[in-house]
Amino acid sequence: MDGFIVYLNLVSNNTHLKQVGLPGVSPTLPVSITLDSGLRLAIWTLAPSYTVMRNDVATLDVMAGICYTSRRVSIAYELSAQSIMLSQGGGLWPKADGTDGIVGLKGTLRLSSNGKWFLPIEADIGTGSKNWQWNAPSPPVITFTGAT
DSSP, rough: EEEEEEEEEEEEEEEEEEEEEEEOOOOOOEEEEEEEEEEEEEEEEEOOEEEEOSSSSSSEEEEEEEEEEEEEEEHHHEEGGGGGEEEEEEEOOOOOEEEEEEEEEEEEEESTTTTSSEEEEEEEEEEEEEEEEEOOOOOOOOOOOOOO
């Protein structure tokens, strides 16, 4: 069974106080400017697998499952001047959710007789609420064992 969860939540809140002067007017007007921004991302995948080949050289599994993604972006602002009772604000809060079906292969290919060098094999494709997606990372790997 393959699966993973990724969650990211970035938030920023900045408030600045500016002294605004109008031409011909000697006192300045304190104006507060607040900007809030955020990004929230959640991805989870669940893909059960079935072994179709296992020998001394390689293993190969087939998998099928689902991938869910959720994205939220927020941008909000507020301008206020307490002395003249001015308050203006607004924002943008787009969001996107999607569920995709995925199918793929995973396994390993031994590159050395002692098993220290091997090539992980993983490739999957998916479609659903988004466009087609694919994944195929396969860097060679060496394993090290401690002294026994």
